[in-house]
Amino acid sequence: MLLIYCPYCEEERSELEFRHGGDAHIARPTNIADITDEEFEAFFFLRDNPKGLIFERWRHVHGCGRFFNAARDTVSDKFFASYKAGEPKPDLPGISPATEKTVETYEATEGTAK
């Protein structure tokens, strides 16, 4: 069983108590009515889906109920750090950012197939 550190409960708890909440640190437009459809698409739908380090929102839904952020490796599932919502991305010495983008999108793999 995967153990996830909750920065509010200040301890590791079972993955069964948590729910994944998608990418973290996505800045919401200050005025959503001002942006173009393309900008809205990028903000609302498009995600990097990196292979390796990712910063994500998690919710301790069956524990303290809080949302927090965590840095995780999408390949090994290892959690590098958890930190409270609103805090900046932590320094992770020795852990390189994901460079290799996955290409598992329809356009990339099937786009030319007819």
Added chain:
Amino acid sequence: MAEQALRKAPLGGFHGGSAAAHVTAAGPATRLSLRAGADAVSALSKALGLDLPQKPKTSASANGRHALWLGPDEWLLIDENEADLAALAAKADALHSAVDVSHRNTAVLVAGARAAEAIASASPHDLSPKVFPVGACARTVFGKIEVVIFRTGEQEYRVECWRSFAPYAFALLAEGAEDAGL
């Protein structure tokens, strides 16, 4: 036709467990789901007659009334003497949210030398004394449901669950208690 609807205890008539872990239905109690910011804690503590705990997984108890830390701004209040907790909280002149959940929840008491094992049969929560001493409490999962586990004594636990899940919680605890007694 009956003149008045009768309230039935959700676990009336349930019995189970083993010599190693007794499983019984808790008596009636009033309960409050309390949400408040840090600036309201002292006023609410005064109104409720308990210091609302501010450290994760801790509780405060006095005269059958308990305040359980559930989150940074959330507590579960339980009064075994059925005091009107919402009315008490309303006396605090501080912004807060207090919802009476007396009949949303019910509780199962698990007691005995193997009580922790009976609960651990269906819960991933670490109940070892080092991280879950007497007075510790936590919202967690038990089988397929959400519960609040409250350690009331060295070998005594109170498992709070939602009323409609009570037969499930009771049956699973009773089975865990039987297995723990083997």
